[in-house]
Amino acid sequence: MKKVKVSKKLIATTLATLLLGSSTAFAAYNVVAGPQANGTGVTPLGWTVTPAGKQLSLGxxxxxxxxxxxxxxxxxxxxxxxxxxxxxxxxxxxxxxxxxxxxxxxxxxxxxxxxxxxxxxxxxxxxxxxxxxxxxxxxxxxxxxxxxxxxxxxxxxxxxxxxxxxxxxxxxxxxxxxxxxxxxxxxxxxxxxxxxxxxxxxxxxxxxxxxxxxxxxxxxxxxxxxxxxxxxxxxxxxxxxxxxxxxxxxxxxxxxxxxxxxxxxxxxxxxxxxxxxxxxxxxxxxxxxxxxxxxxxxxxxxxxxxxxxxxxxxxxxxxxxxxxxxxxxxxxxxxxxxxxxxxxxxxxxxxxxxxxxxxxGAGPNPKHTFNxxxxxxxxxxxxxxxxxxxxxxxxxxxxxxxxxxxxxxNKVYKAEGEGWFSKLNGNNDFPIPQYADQHSPIKHVIYVVKENRTYDQVFGDMGKGNGDPNLTLFGKDVTPNLHKLANQFVLLDNFYSNGEVSDNGHEWVTAAQSNDHMEKGWPIDYSFSRKSQLDPEAINTKEGRIWANANRSGVSFRDYGEYINWWSSYDKTKGRTPDDPSIGNNFDPNYAGWDINTSDLTRYNEWENEFKQFDQNGNLPQLETVYLPDDHTAFTAPGKRTPQAYVATNDYALGKLVDTVSHSKYWKDTAIVVVEDDPQDGPDHVSASRTEALVISPYTQTGKVDSTLYSQVSMVRTVEMILGMKPMTQFDAAAIPMLNAFTNHPNFKSYSVEQPKYPLDQLNGQPAPAPAATQSSQASDDFSKPDTGSADSHNRELWKGIKGDQPYPESKN
Missing domain, CATH: 2.130.10.10 (YVTN repeat-like/Quinoprotein amine dehydrogenase)
Incomplete structure (x- = not known):
């Protein structure tokens, strides 16, 4: 029984016929993920669920x-x-x-x-x-x-x-x-x-x-x-x-x-x-x-x-x-x-x-609360x-x-008109290869993973695309670089997380699936008073994560923080080590993994040290995974930076990374893809699964809005196809590549980082900064004030919602 056969023939036929000689590969979708009006559903993968028989709601x-x-x-x-x-x-x-x-x-x-x-x-x-x-x-x-x-x-x-x-x-x-x-x-x-x-x-x-x-x-x-x-x-x-x-x-x-x-x-x-x-x-x-x-x-x-x-x-x-x-x-x-x-x-x-x-699945969650x-x-x-x-x-x-x-x-949605299949129109210079043996003009991918945001929280105030400014918490005055990048390159307003939380989200981002052990273990991990039984070995899938795929494919890679002491505690006497053996020695031991006390600017500085050496020596790895988790925040924990300060730091670090790459000799053949691990920390008027994502490259510098239904697995598949790697699972094999986000007419203009508009050292409990410096026109919460716990608040802090004023624990969330 066939569902979606992924082979050289499919890649050749599908991708070659998709490309119509313009910057748009196929028409945008009208479908969003979640329950549909007709009693069916659409998963973040873009797969439909049409359950047979009578349905009964459970817990x-x-x-x-x-x-x-x-x-x-x-x-x-x-x-x-x-x-x-x-x-x-x-x-x-x-x-x-x-x-x-x-x-x-x-x-x-x-x-x-x-x-x-x-x-x-x-x-x-x-x-x-x-x-x-x-x-x-x-x-x-x-x-x-x-x-x-x-x-x-x-x-x-x-x-x-x-x-x-x-x-x-x-x-x-x-x-x-x-x-x-x-x-x-x-x-x-x-x-x-x-x-x-x-x-x-x-x-x-x-x-x-x-x-x-x-x-x-x-x-x-x-x-x-x-x-x-x-x-x-x-x-x-x-x-x-x-x-x-x-x-x-x-x-x-x-x-x-x-x-x-x-x-x-x-x-x-x-x-x-x-x-x-x-x-x-x-x-x-x-x-x-x-x-x-x-x-x-x-x-x-x-x-x-x-x-x-x-x-x-x-x-x-x-x-x-x-x-x-x-x-x-x-x-x-x-x-x-x-x-x-x-x-x-x-x-x-x-x-x-x-x-x-x-x-x-999940529908909209405009009244998101952590209670x-x-x-x-x-x-x-x-x-x-x-x-x-x-x-x-x-x-x-x-x-x-x-x-x-x-x-x-279990097939991706067909686009409007002829959909995936149209007349062959050989675009041999398109950045996503049409054929299994064809090479992309993009030779390097920097894969940035961030933490826990929905689309509306950050991009609801863009003024274009499908956003709700009333739900925007970290708007343009907190995230000037994210907004500039989305405007200068491409705004993705129909992009979804395949996982619900960080535990399974990081699996989808790196392995293109979350296995049975993870899916039945993470809910315990996130109920706080209950103790998780997740086993790091049992969550490993047959094909492993993207690093194992790179090894199999002969693709050079370097990891910065992702799955570095993620499951095990960081012992300063032993140094940082990878939690996935397939990473091997291809990681920077001086780059911090999950640690709420380490600034993303510190992470950026360490990454920049190595990047400059690669730039000078001409040996940049084909794939880099870079973990920038500051947008997770420490909520309202006393003595910690405010949520806005954390997010602003994350924004500035990403902006500096893009600035650095775009002023290097590698800019002409590099793509920077940016994704959240999950959308658990906020509201969205379209779907609780919709999240923030970016694709940054001379080949995406169009300033357009791409409303194609993509997910984290689409991003994984895009990276794989650019670098000549085979899919790891049925999900990335069937995923829609991010074709509409790219063009075959590159714009090599560099990117200039925007300076922060919010104080990066602002601490919880301190007087709020002056409104002129901090207030976005769409901001809807003042994090310097005590949490009221109202059900219709837009970003009720997880820890305070459950534990009151107890200090925030320094552990993975």
Missing amino acids: EKPFGGVVSPDHQYLIVSNDGVGPQSLQVVDIKQEKVVQTISYNSPESLYIGVAFSPDGKKLYASAGDNQKIRVYNFDNGTLTEQSPILMKDQNNTNFYPTGVTVSPDGKFLYVANNMNKSVSQIDLSSGQISATIPVGKDPYMVLVSHDGNSLYVTNWGESSVSVLDIKSLTVKKTISVGLHPNALAENPVNGLVYAANSDSDEISVVDSQSQQVVQTISLAPYRNAPTGSTPDALAVSQDGKTLYVANAGNNDIAVVDLGDGATRTEATVKGLIPTAWYPTGVYLSGDGKLMVLNAKGL LWTPESQYIGSLVKGTMSFIDLPDNQQLKEYTRQVEDN
Whole structure:
């Protein structure tokens, strides 16, 4: 089944036919990301979601679920940033009949399981180090005393997946942070044994005969098989990368493990405990990864396997044969879902039930607030709500139609008129190559990553493009260089972040995807009182990040601050080191990574020292990644610079960087691309996912507005194509290159930095600067005054909104 085939032929055909001999490659789009009026949605990728069946609204991030033994109810575990919850869904009525909410620090995490008689429910509580216990009667949960996951060593178990033995005597728990599985004696509520397994165990499954316990080791490429009687590991089975979900065929006993980062299902023979088949979920032959299977269900007759592909927004229907023999399984078709399906279940009356973690996406958030515990919160981390789909099992004809719909959904939007394909008009000098073997006149790319801003916060006052000046907080008097750059080069007013926050945003910016481990871990990281279980190794995808791609492609690179002591703390005695091994020694150890106390001007000065040497010696790397995080700010923390001072410093540092490059010999063949890691820190009248971005080069110096729907992945793809690098995932492979932002008629005029208009050393608590020097005509907050916490404020400080006057912590956010 084809979706978007990315090959030399496609690059040659697509890009060559796009270019019409002018500075505009194709018409701007009219579509914006987010929920649409017709009940569909558009993701920041530009992919459509058209969920089949009836849709039911759920809580935030429904990651776990279980069907009651009588098939009358589905219990959902919502594991998001804000209030988490268990929801009881009446399957016949197709509605939520009970919600039990937990505010931080109380938590839930993925695992839910019924006792065989359906009278008890067990739910993992993640970093609360306990299993929640409930009585269940006629659709109502009543919470009882929990099972405490404690031992004499105060072990950080972090319970995740759970299952109950067929006789109802024991509960088995995957301890995600302890590389172990615990057996709990349900008669006493005590841990009776803990057995070491692989890295980051995720899900547990007891075989129908009660003899074996299967455990997926999420942080590696293996499944552990335990003997139930002896509680010993009898086999460790090698499977694909980062396995998560498990399911057993009720007819022949085959066990299926979903490999989230290799897009395949490993089929395990329960007798030999060996992989006997691997089912590919790639959408087309030789596709990069990105399908991200993360949930499984097998029909009672053993003939069909249903797989939730979180990355492709679909359910793959896998034909398993007659169910009695081990025939070669094949993907029969696809069913469209909402955004990021995380659960798939079968009802007793021929329906498929699907949990969708991100529903239809984020719409506008003009009343953005960081108060996560109020219904009016429009913080992007908790704004996106989950949904549930009730889908009649399709016949062959319906499945064919569904499959075509999925294939249409997972393609970039066609432009107006002839769209991507028009008459061949060979523009061999266009800066984005038309052919796989063609070289761009741009030889160097400087990729700048900044922090946490929406489009309207900065560019709402541009006076052109789609902006709302009423939402502009850091306008032209705080960011004179950003405004000048957007005016002198190109204003991108329909550009989106693929991630919601910094954790997954940096993954999208550097790896063109955020994997299953990251997507299910970052909401915990951002709920503050709850403790994250993100594992730096488990978030690594098959193709790695852009540095690994550069290495494979023979592209020279240098990293300044991005993924330098990002996950590990900075030890001055050891110096700065990269957190991604693929960076190797290609980084500046004197350049600061994440550190709110280091000014971006200090970062710029260090970068400039090396750039001048490269300029003098003629050896500038083809790719530089430069981290400038000052626009994150320290909010209103006493003694720290004001938010405006931080943003103004960031603006000045970027302006100086562009000035330096544009006055060097490398200006004629360099592009500087600038992107925010995420849009979480403010409002936007179009979409909470819309963010600030720039493309700066002689080949973009047009002064126009480009309203094409782009995202961070479009920027990654553009960098790859300019430098001759292959795509890393399905997402950058299918992304729209930033063609409309470029021209084949370069303007080599240099850029002159604008001096700051706001005092860069202004501190919180000091009297506000004179209005003539600081006030933008569109400024809407005075950060020198105490935060009122009103729901309609435009930039309520995250820390103060939750922690009051407690000092801001010096940790990654």
